[in-house]
Amino acid sequence: MTTIPIPTLPVSKRISRWFGRNIIRIYAVIGFTYLFIPVFYTIAFSFNNAGKSNLIWKGFTFSNWKNPCGAPxxxxxxxxxxxxxxxxxxxxxxxxxxxxxxxxxxxxxxxxxxxxxxxxxxxxxxxxxxxxxxxxxxxxxxxxxxxxxxxxxxxxxxxxxxxxxxxxxxxxxxxxxxxxxxxxxxxxxxxxxxxxxxxxxxxxxxxxxxxxxxxxxxxxxxxxxxxxxxxxxxxxxxxxxxxxxxxxxxxxxxxxxxxxxxxxxxxxxxxxxx
Amino acid sequence: MAYLQSTVTRTGFFTAKKGRLPYLLLFPGMLWLFTFFVLPIINLAGTSTQTPVASGETGQYVQTFRLANYIDAFNQARPQFARSFLYATLATLLALAISYPLAYAIAFRSGKFKNILLVLVVAPFFTSFLLRTVAWKQILGEQGFVVPALRSMHIIGQNTSLTASALAVVTGMTYNFLPFMTLPLYASLERIDPRTLEASNDLYANGITTFRKVTFPLSMPGVVAGTLLTFIPAAGDYVNAAILGNPNTTMIGNVIDSRFFNIVDYPTAASLSFMLMAAILILVTIYIRRSGTDELV
Structure with missing residues (x-):
C-alpha cells in the first residue's frame, strides 16, 4: 500500500495564515475586553469591603448590596x-x-x-x-x-x-x-x-x-x-x-x-x- | 441606530395630505426647543457682552455691549481652547481606530451573534458615565494592573504614574464616547451590500484594495457621523479632565464651569461658551461639506 504524501505547509506559514483569516475576530475579542474592563471594575468594587473610600480593594462583602442606601x-x-x-x-x-x-x-x-x-x-x-x-x-x-x-x-x-x-x-x-x-x-x-x-x-x-x-x-x-x-x-x-x-x-x-x-x-x- | 443618517422617504399616502396637521404635530416640540434652546442661546449672546456693575457687587452685571469681552476671554483661555481641540481630536481618532474594526467584525463576521454583540458593545455604557471615569482612575492608578505591568516590562519608569495626566484624560474621553462612534459605523457598514465586496474580489482586488476602494468609501457616512458625535461632546467635556487630569490638562469646559460657579463671572463664561459653539459649528460645517455627506443634517 502506498501512501500519498499530503503536502503540508510549514508551521510558521500556517500560523500566519490563521492569523490573517482571524485577525478581525482576534481584534474583536481584544476590543470587547477593553470595553468591559471598567464595567468589571465597577461591579467588582461594589463587593468591596471598603468603608468610606472605595479606591483600593480591601476584601469581599455582600453588605453593600444588602444595604444599597447605606451611604448618606x-x-x-x-x-x-x-x-x-x-x-x-x-x-x-x-x-x-x-x-x-x-x-x-x-x-x-x-x-x-x-x-x-x-x-x-x-x-x-x-x-x-x-x-x-x-x-x-x-x-x-x-x-x-x-x-x-x-x-x-x-x-x-x-x-x-x-x-x-x-x-x-x-x-x-x-x-x-x-x-x-x-x-x-x-x-x-x-x-x-x-x-x-x-x-x-x-x-x-x-x-x-x-x-x-x-x-x-x-x-x-x-x-x-x-x-x-x-x-x-x-x-x-x-x-x-x-x-x-x-x-x-x-x-x-x-x-x-x-x-x-x-x-x-x-x-x-x-x-x-x- | 442610524442617527442623522435616515433619509426621508416620501412614499405613503400620508404625505399627500397638506394643511394644518403637520404644523400641529410640530408645534409643541418646536416650542420646547425654541424656549429651552434658541432663547437661551440668544440670551447667552446678551450675557456675553455685559460688564460688572459700577458698585462692584459680585455676580451683578449690566449690558454695555462690550465686544472686547470675547478678546479678553479668548486670551485668558487660549491654552484650554487649544487643549480641548487637541484632546478631542486625539480621542476621536483613537475611538475611530478602536471602533472601526469592532463595527466591521460585528457587521460582517458575527453571523448569528450579531444582535448579541451589538448589545454587548453598548452595554458597558449603561453604567454611569461618572462611575466609568472613576473606574479608569482606578485602572490607571497605582493599585491598578496597568501601571505595575508596564513597569515590570520597563515601558514606563518606576516613578512614572499614568493618572493625573493628559494621557489619562484622552484615554477616558476615548472610552466614554466610544458608542457614539461604534453605532453609526456599524449602521453604515451593515448597509453595504456584500455583493459589492464580491464584485471587487472578482475584479482581482485583494483584501486591502477592496477595503480601501469599496468598503471604506461606502462606510463614509458612518465615519462622518461617528467622528462628529464623538468630537462634539469630547471638545466640550470637562468631567474627564477634572477626574483624570491635573491642573495642566484643564479644558475649555473646566474654565466655563469654574467661571460660572466659582468666580460667578457670567460674561466671560458666556463668551467662552459662545466661542466654543461657534468654533464647533464652523468645523462641523466645513467637515460635512468636505466629506460630501450633506444628507447628515
Missing part, C-alpha cells in the same frame, strides 16, 4: 434621577414622536429650518447647553432645581427621539399601509392598527435612549439643578474623597437592569418577527 444621600440622589428621567423621557418621547411623524409623513414649508433646529442641539456641546440655560434662568429670576432640570433634559432628549423614530418611519414598507387602505380601513384606523404598531419598536427604543441619556446626564444637570442632588452629581461630589461602594451597587444594578430590558426587547421583537 445616595438613594435620595437616585430617586431624583429616576423621577427626572421618567418625566423627561415621557415628555420628550411624545413631543419627539409627533415631530418625527410630521417630518416623516408630511409635506410642509419650513422643513429645512425644522431639521436644523433638530440637529443643532445635538451639535452643541453640553457645557454650552447647560450654561446658556442657567444664564437664562438667572436672567428671568427662575431658581435652578427640579423643574428647570426636567425642562433641560426634555430639550436635549427631543432631538434623539426624533432621529430614532424618524429612522423607523422611513424604514416602513408603504405597501403595508396601502394594503390596509385596500381593505377598507380609513386613515385613522390604518394609523392606529397598522402604522403605529409598526413604529412602536422605534418609539420604545427612543424612550429607552432618552431615559439613559437623562439618567446619565451630568454636565447640563450640574448647571441647572441648583442644590438638588442627582446620582451623577452624587458620584461627582464624592469622587474627590472616595466614592462609597453603594454608588457602585447602583451603577452595577443599572447596568444589569438595562441589559435585561434590552435582551427582553430583542426576544420580544424576534417572537413578533416570526
Amino acid at each position: 444621600d445616595v438613594c435620595n440622589a437616585l430617586g431624583n434621577s429616576l423621577k427626572i428621567g421618567v418625566l423627561a423621557t415621557f415628555v420628550a418621547t411624545v413631543l419627539g414622536t409627533l415631530i418625527a411623524f410630521a417630518i416623516g409623513r408630511h409635506a410642509f414649508r419650513g422643513r429645512a429650518t425644522t431639521n436644523l433646529l433638530i440637529f443643532l442641539p445635538m451639535a452643541t456641546p453640553e457645557v454650552v447647553l447647560g450654561s446658556s440655560l442657567l444664564a437664562m434662568f438667572l436672567t428671568f429670576h427662575i431658581n435652578p432645581g427640579f423643574w428647570p432640570t426636567v425642562a433641560a433634559h426634555v430639550m436635549f432628549c427631543i432631538s434623539f427621539v426624533v432621529v430614532t423614530v424618524k429612522a423607523r418611519i422611513a424604514s416602513l414598507d408603504p405597501r403595508l399601509e396601502q394594503a390596509a387602505m385596500d381593505l377598507y380601513a380609513n386613515e385613522r384606523e390604518t394609523f392606529r392598527r397598522v402604522t403605529l404598531p409598526l413604529v412602536m419598536p422605534g418609539i420604545a427604543g427612543a424612550a429607552l435612549l432618552a431615559f439613559s441619556l437623562s439618567f446619565d446626564d451630568f454636565i447640563i444637570t450640574n448647571f441647572n439643578s441648583g442644590t438638588m442632588n442627582t446620582f451623577p452629581k452624587f458620584v461627582w461630589v464624592s469622587a474627590a474623597r472616595g466614592i462609597p461602594a453603594q454608588a457602585n451597587v447602583i451603577g452595577s444594578s443599572m447596568f444589569l437592569i438595562a441589559l435585561f430590558v434590552v435582551v427582553v426587547g430583542q426576544l420580544v421583537n424576534r417572537k413578533k418577527a416570526r
Whole structure:
C-alpha cells in the first residue's frame, strides 16, 4: 500500500495564515475586553469591603448590596434621577414622536429650518447647553432645581427621539399601509392598527435612549439643578474623597437592569418577527 | 441606530395630505426647543457682552455691549481652547481606530451573534458615565494592573504614574464616547451590500484594495457621523479632565464651569461658551461639506 504524501505547509506559514483569516475576530475579542474592563471594575468594587473610600480593594462583602442606601444621600440622589428621567423621557418621547411623524409623513414649508433646529442641539456641546440655560434662568429670576432640570433634559432628549423614530418611519414598507387602505380601513384606523404598531419598536427604543441619556446626564444637570442632588452629581461630589461602594451597587444594578430590558426587547421583537 | 443618517422617504399616502396637521404635530416640540434652546442661546449672546456693575457687587452685571469681552476671554483661555481641540481630536481618532474594526467584525463576521454583540458593545455604557471615569482612575492608578505591568516590562519608569495626566484624560474621553462612534459605523457598514465586496474580489482586488476602494468609501457616512458625535461632546467635556487630569490638562469646559460657579463671572463664561459653539459649528460645517455627506443634517 502506498501512501500519498499530503503536502503540508510549514508551521510558521500556517500560523500566519490563521492569523490573517482571524485577525478581525482576534481584534474583536481584544476590543470587547477593553470595553468591559471598567464595567468589571465597577461591579467588582461594589463587593468591596471598603468603608468610606472605595479606591483600593480591601476584601469581599455582600453588605453593600444588602444595604444599597447605606451611604448618606445616595438613594435620595437616585430617586431624583429616576423621577427626572421618567418625566423627561415621557415628555420628550411624545413631543419627539409627533415631530418625527410630521417630518416623516408630511409635506410642509419650513422643513429645512425644522431639521436644523433638530440637529443643532445635538451639535452643541453640553457645557454650552447647560450654561446658556442657567444664564437664562438667572436672567428671568427662575431658581435652578427640579423643574428647570426636567425642562433641560426634555430639550436635549427631543432631538434623539426624533432621529430614532424618524429612522423607523422611513424604514416602513408603504405597501403595508396601502394594503390596509385596500381593505377598507380609513386613515385613522390604518394609523392606529397598522402604522403605529409598526413604529412602536422605534418609539420604545427612543424612550429607552432618552431615559439613559437623562439618567446619565451630568454636565447640563450640574448647571441647572441648583442644590438638588442627582446620582451623577452624587458620584461627582464624592469622587474627590472616595466614592462609597453603594454608588457602585447602583451603577452595577443599572447596568444589569438595562441589559435585561434590552435582551427582553430583542426576544420580544424576534417572537413578533416570526 | 442610524442617527442623522435616515433619509426621508416620501412614499405613503400620508404625505399627500397638506394643511394644518403637520404644523400641529410640530408645534409643541418646536416650542420646547425654541424656549429651552434658541432663547437661551440668544440670551447667552446678551450675557456675553455685559460688564460688572459700577458698585462692584459680585455676580451683578449690566449690558454695555462690550465686544472686547470675547478678546479678553479668548486670551485668558487660549491654552484650554487649544487643549480641548487637541484632546478631542486625539480621542476621536483613537475611538475611530478602536471602533472601526469592532463595527466591521460585528457587521460582517458575527453571523448569528450579531444582535448579541451589538448589545454587548453598548452595554458597558449603561453604567454611569461618572462611575466609568472613576473606574479608569482606578485602572490607571497605582493599585491598578496597568501601571505595575508596564513597569515590570520597563515601558514606563518606576516613578512614572499614568493618572493625573493628559494621557489619562484622552484615554477616558476615548472610552466614554466610544458608542457614539461604534453605532453609526456599524449602521453604515451593515448597509453595504456584500455583493459589492464580491464584485471587487472578482475584479482581482485583494483584501486591502477592496477595503480601501469599496468598503471604506461606502462606510463614509458612518465615519462622518461617528467622528462628529464623538468630537462634539469630547471638545466640550470637562468631567474627564477634572477626574483624570491635573491642573495642566484643564479644558475649555473646566474654565466655563469654574467661571460660572466659582468666580460667578457670567460674561466671560458666556463668551467662552459662545466661542466654543461657534468654533464647533464652523468645523462641523466645513467637515460635512468636505466629506460630501450633506444628507447628515
